[in-house]
Amino acid sequence: MIKKKISIKDIAKLTDTSITTVSFVLNGKGRISKEISKKILDVAQKNGYEPNRMAVGLRTGVSKVIGLIVENIGGPFFGEMAKVIEEEAEKDGYRIIYCSTNNNLQKGKDMIRMLSQQLVDGYIITPMKGLEKDIQSLVDSEKPVVLIDGYFPGFDIPHVLVNNYESAYNAVSCFVRSGYKNIGMVTADLGLVQLNDRSAGFKAALKDHGLKDNSKMVLKVPYDMSKADGVNAIKEFIGKQKQMDGIFFTTNYLGTMGLQAIRDLGLSIPGDLAVISFDDNEIFNLYPPGITTIQQPTYEIAKSAIDILMEQISSRKMDASKIDLQIPSKLIERGSTLTKVTA
């Protein structure tokens, strides 16, 4: 029994009414008498009528789908984000189409192009270097867009992200508070503004705390480097920095690579090296003695992004364009930054 989908036309036939009438009743639009309404609703209900989204989309230009373009849907940060976004969007009857760019520019461009085929009503995008014009052209053509986790300096595109600068600054303060003064940093070589902001916050804090800004104590791990190579690079880096007593990892995956490096080197945390990493994570909670982290407010970021997007979608006002929402992070202090004991 291959049940053919029932259409509005079928319902009209079954109820001896017109297509228009059915449509009006179903959408509560026109003025149709109680009795006819009831009859139509009944029949629709009984036959499990569901509107054909394609037809609706074609006619109205609204797909009720939003496009989510992130770096890696499989990662802990974006995965969590994706979940919240889905849940929030669903409340407004929206569904999510996603795609991971893996920080590949071409993939990002392709995706924006694909999705712009009248398929989605709006975009949530994690920006990457080189995508500026593509996204701007989206905005120019009045497509609602919200950036998360980053932004484009000089472009008026609404974005919401953690306050990277202050967060990194706070990390350094935490080190200092606990007595660590020779602090190194491991970051990635993507041109991402969020990483730059973290670096800037880090440096500013060093300066403000009167620590020497030894730029040799910064390692940039190439993004496309394999995990094993990355760990080795970090090991080598740590090996070279003889006087370093604290290390700051600017991302989640660098943090775990770092832990592995530290473990392989047989160093103790925080005895030999205090540690703070960006992006809280189950690992950092569990790994002895507990790693101090900067916890991103994923829920709030995602919620805000959806809210802003929906605002744009409903009222076509673009006064949201100047939105620059930076949400504070939470420093989760754990064993890796216990007060330094000097021998």
Add this chain to the structure above:
Amino acid sequence: MIKKKISIKDIAKLTDTSITTVSFVLNGKGRISKEISKKILDVAQKNGYEPNRMAVGLRTGVSKVIGLIVENIGGPFFGEMAKVIEEEAEKDGYRIIYCSTNNNLQKGKDMIRMLSQQLVDGYIITPMKGLEKDIQSLVDSEKPVVLIDGYFPGFDIPHVLVNNYESAYNAVSCFVRSGYKNIGMVTADLGLVQLNDRSAGFKAALKDHGLKDNSKMVLKVPYDMSKADGVNAIKEFIGKQKQMDGIFFTTNYLGTMGLQAIRDLGLSIPGDLAVISFDDNEIFNLYPPGITTIQQPTYEIAKSAIDILMEQISSRKMDASKIDLQIPSKLIERGSTLTKVTA
């Protein structure tokens, strides 16, 4: 400059041809002369023409979108899966709409209904108890469906998952091989067949190795229990099992809760307790002394699922209905199951 999307009709006008001609050229269908073809292609290219997916979908009944319904897109296992699925689907020009059920039956039902509004060409679903009829009705209406990570006993719905029974069996064998004979298990109370299979494999292995099947050495943690409560439950469980020297966690999240419990109890791994967990994970690699895990072949599962789905989509043959693909897992042996040293 609000660029209006250009349509096939516009191109026809610009090139002094008909709509049909343009459509034929763009799809390589009819017989159109080289010169006109070139002209049309040029104009289309120059104006950045992209077909309106809604219109195409309405006319052809094909959306080029597949629906992915998982338990939690944010989790490590499903996230990784989602990523592979997206990448593989993209090769065939498909995009993914996702949704997390959080093991909530109603949400699952709702999602299936929503997506069936002619919105998706096929489904990849992680089954949950109670969804049998909904999914079967999908199959009945000739919608391509593939289940991943589980299946419905007694229903002929194609599915691909890890060989749960054998995997759990192997875990026990690993314990035994290393000298651990009093093996407990922690599992969840969802009615999921994959968990049942794991339990069954576990018990069968105990029996085959001549170990006593002490059913008191099994803890079922309620799925909706908070993390803290879960950890406490596990702590209590471990506390009660005085002679237990090895413990098997049937899922990822139970494994990490278990690690926390063990850490809180101040027990050493594997000295006091050997550990194996299902689902490999960065944590298990990093956490000292390294936790032995059953690594699911996520890539292969996802790839196979997509392949089977595409097969169904392209050739409307339903002979795939009896597909029961169980892919072997890989036991990653780490420090948590080092050979037992008896004092």
Add this chain to the structure above:
DNA sequence: ACTATTTGGTAAAACGTTTTATTTAATTAG
């Protein structure tokens, strides 16, 4: 009692494609 107005309902156009059936022009066959 005639004109306004409201009420309940519908026909038909439009959204942008794909595809079938047709037309016209050009080529080949006999």
Add this chain to the structure above:
DNA sequence: CTAATTAAATAAAACGTTTTACCAAATAGT
């Protein structure tokens, strides 16, 4: 030199909605 074939292009219908414009009947206004 016609008749048959083929090549090139197109008109028009259809997919399932939403929505504008319109109509007829009933009600209200004066």
